[in-house]
Amino acid sequence: MLTEPGGSLTDTPPNAGTVPVQYGEVFTRRWIVELILDLCGYSVDTDLTARRLVEPAIGSGAFLMPVLDRLLEAKEKHSPDRPWDELLPAILAMDVQPRHVRTCRRLVAGRLTRSGCPAETANRLATAWVREGDFLLDRVAGGVDYVVGNPPYIRIEDVAPGLLAAYRRTCPTMGGRADIYIGFFERGLDLLDEGGTLAFICADRWMRNQYGRRLREKIVEGGFAVDSCLVMHDVAAFENEVSAYPAITVLKRAPQGEVGIGEAGESFDSKAAADFAAWSNLRARGPLHGATVSGSRLPHWHRTADSWPDGTPEVLAWLEELQDRHPPLEDRGAGTRIGIGVATGADAVYITRDAEAAEPERMLPLAMSADVKSGTYAWTGHYLVNPWDEDGLVDLDEWPRLSEYLSRNATAVLRRSISKRSPASWFRTIDRVTSSLTEQPKLLLEDMKRQPNPVLEPGGHYPHHNLYYLVSQKWDLEALGGLLLSEVVERQISAYCVKMRGKTLRFQAQYLRRVHAPRPEQISASVAEELVVAFRTRDRAAATAAALRAYGMNSLP
Incomplete structure (x- = not known):
């Protein structure tokens, strides 16, 4: 669908009405993509050829190509003799802009042929994997293991009224002033198989804003869990400078357990990203104290749809103690x-x-x-x-x-x-x-x-x-x-x-x-x-x- 947040160009897809939709054209840095894939467990240690991954807004392939690299490496490691055609269910990547679809199909076909895939099969896989379509409206089969990407951060004023109404019909969490990315979270979560993982780099406003309440409610009450969250407000996560207040949020269709939370500083880089991923994936009990990133592990996540507080485990425990001991400031x-x-x-x-x-x-x-x-x-x-x-x-x-x-x-x-x-x-x-x-x-x-x-x-x-x-x-x-x-x-x-x-x-x-x-x-x-x-x-x-x-x-x- 719409690509990544930040700067924009104007385009009008079919049936969008007379108001142009704004398409973000800011691309995620490669090492940030690798971090997201690490955090959601899309690793070559797993036989990825037997897994399904969806990317809802491919843009120019910032996520798609690292995903493909890992898939090919996993194939070589786990099932080198598996027929290429059997990879057909492995990836679904979508975008509403035909030029992105054409570009990514070429990139995918080229990468496959360089790995020994016959040209005809490579083109067939590229065509099947990369689809022109609207993630919020088009039918996508469920039972997905991974949903990854950088959903759009587009204000509702920039979406044609008819299109916005259609989005809200298909995505009930997009109430009030909710931005488009709320719908991407909702549709992505709905696609997950049991144990499946969604990992987005996106504005974290929904955790605290009123318009994110329905999404928080869906997560808390709908059988989903927050697995990890890395706040990156001051990090140059994108190729262009944007004010998106990003965080990497990893959600699972699973019972809620412990949560790894982190905060990255302005100098956060690929090495610090690897350190955070290693700490998170090891489920280390102790905190992470890096020069540019810190991490702590919470024993549980917030249990209500009220705005989710931000802080270390010590701060969150302190907030709970205050709630137990004292009434709210607005006190009858x-x-x-x-x-x-x-x-x-x-x-x-x-x-x-x-x-x-x-x-x-x-x-x-x-x-x-x-x-x-x-x-x-x-x-x-x-x-x-x-x-x-x-x-x-x-x-x-x-x-x-x-x-x-x-x-x-x-x-x-x-x-x-x-x-x-x-x-x-x-x-x-x-x-x-x-x-x-x-x-x-x-x-x-x-x-x-x-x-x-x-x-x-x-x-x-x-x-x-x-x-x-x-x-x-x-x-x-x-x-x-x-x-x-x-x-x-x-x-x-x-x-x-x-x-x-x-x-x-x-x-x-x-x-x-x-x-x-x-x-x-x-x-x-x-x-x-x-x-x-x-x-x-x-x-x-x-x-x-x-x-x-x-x-x-x-x-x-």
């Missing part, structure tokens, strides 16, 4: 709630510094990300032109200045999909404004930061969509702010969230809700005061020291 018992500010769909209209844009009652002071940059709240004078009151949407006839303002900007407002779906309420913001939130003191956090930066908004301002907030009935918000400032909470967020380039963390509600913390009444007055002082002075070291005491811990893992 403490009256603590986590949320996100208002989304408008047309900020240029609804957000203004003109306090006279509409009636004073309709001008809501708005907290923006710029207001919290310094670590203390400093309002920059933005307002939300607010079409809501306590009872719902206001009657525009009762607010002539608001009505005139929105009518003057109607073109931009009506362009939004929410206005098109609900013409009677065309002037609403995407999110409803909850008036009671405005006067509540709240802790505000920006989404993307290297470290947590909680800021206390004392009340009177409503948060914008680019800010997440915490309110609580029982917490002293400055003490809670000190806890959030600490490395104890940062470590939890880091384990659960999707990390951006440069180790930037995401402080979204879905990750904040995974944080576990002691209830306020369990924290002594002296420790609570230490948290307050650390929060006021923005002293992360002091906040961490106080947080450790609050959690009853001596140190972090």
